[in-house]
Amino acid sequence: MSAKGIRIERLSKRFGEGDTAVLALKDVNMHVAPGEVVGLIGPSGSGKSTLLKCLGAVIDPTSGRMILDNTVIYDDGWKVRDLRALRRDKIGFVFQAPYLIPFLDATDNVALLPMLAGVPNEEARQRALDLLTALDVQHRAHALPAQLSGGEQQRVAIARGLVNRPPVILADEPTAPLDSQRALTVIGILNDMARRFEAAIIVVTHDEKIIPTFKRIYHIRDGVTYEEAGEGRGFT
């Protein structure tokens, strides 16, 4: 069984102990192939963010298995020592709000990631510029976040999520602040990037306008996932 991309097996997450314990994820199974964008849809409080946090190695799952890019990162316990480096090198994050660093211009917001990984400044900026160009915001490369429109900010944030060429990209409601035209553009970009960089992308959303764009969708309710294999759906 190939385990490129994302593979999650029987992943559970319990918050708290005893009477007050909340089982936020119950034996979740999921897989996303490289180059694929899947949607993760569920009502508020269903466990979407918890799943992204587990995958993103910022909280500890309770049990189960997670494999990213052919590496078992969790098997009833973390199998990777440096979770910080794992996040930096393997996972791209795109958040609901862009959360750009306000004192860095668009280029440096993106270039910061390769710089943190030790890439020389010039090379990191070149990579950032290439991505900003691909996302069609190169003309705003030297603007500070406060000078960018919401859509431009979100595109810069996406560029930041992609710049280290992570095999996995986790996007938490990336289109929430955008109108439907821009939301569709963003999903288009994510699909494009998934194809170009062979990245496995999970997009958490309950944004009705983008739901039809996913080829595959996981529904989540009370911590349990169901796959909806939608024939004939998908973004073109």
Added chain:
Amino acid sequence: MISLAGRDIMHAWGKFVFTGIGLGLLIGVTLTMAGVYRGMVDDATVLLDSSGADLWVVQKDTLGPYAESSSVPDDLWRSIRVMPGVAQAANATYLTMQVGKGDQDVRAMVVGIVAGEPGAPGWPPQLVAGRQITRGHYEAVADLAAGARLGDVLKIRRSHYTVVGLTRRMVSSNGDPMVFIPLKDAQEAQFLKDNDAILMQRRRTEANPAFNRPEVPGLLDAVIASQTGNSYVNAVLVRILPGFTSQEVAEPIRRWKRLTVYDRTQMEGILIGKLIATSARQIGMFLVILALVSAAIVAFIIYTLTMDKIREIAVLKLIGTRNRTIAWMILQQSLVLGVIGFVVGKISATFAAPLFPKYVLLVPIDSLLGFGAVLAICVLSSVVSIRMALRVDPAQAIG
């Protein structure tokens, strides 16, 4: 890697500059306070230097002549002059008082020096204008700080003195300018009784049958003369011969004359350890308070700056920034604030120092210590913010 702290500072430079200036003024006050203390020590040192004495012979068991009052007979110097190792011995009186100048008065230390013996201990070593005192009465050499000019007339008690010479930085340990006058005049000024008191005393003496004895002619006059005359001075200043140590010369004077003798080191100990000790503690208290206020300001501004960035710090952590990078960013900002503050403080202290009425002496070592203290304060003040930043949960960045 780019400097996160540097970028943030450039972005929020207004906050940094204004806080830095506020902090700088505080640091300026702190440096000036330290300068006031140094100035007092320097005043004391200048006082001892300018006296030209190696030993001070004062009344037994007193801390005279500067820190306590002391009186010794004014013929004592003759017997001290012939003691082994003594080069010169001269009477001196010191009295801090209001000296009239025109229709105003200034606080000054009036120094009585033996007239007609230039170069004796107690004499002003250098004049910036005019000449030394040559006549036995009613001439004065005054310090520029008293605001006197050549030819001015100063009023000390009931007598008038013409300023014939000027000195610079001849001050008491309090920073009061010195006014030198002939010893006889100074003795009179210090021990002078007013006319009524003299008359009253004369009447009491005349009424005393022990003194008023017609069978001994001249006795009453002699008694009255001895009562009204003033045959005391505050100290005898001694200069010792080369080849003698101050101990060698001081010891026989102590033993045989039953007097207290201080050498230069002891005198400095008295002036700095006792005379200005309270002021020094006072200043020390102020320094502590100013340090605490500065720390509070730095801590507060760094804390708010960090609070404003909690989200961004969570994102930075999520995307793999090391804790140490984040801590260093906050620490750098705190240090930059400190450096701006110190530069502003140093500049403002340098420009403000000459405007103070007392001597403010800014010494490089104080600046250095101050700089060290500022950096230390900045490091400590950033601890709270750094701890807060390190506790930020990267999961916070996700929904």
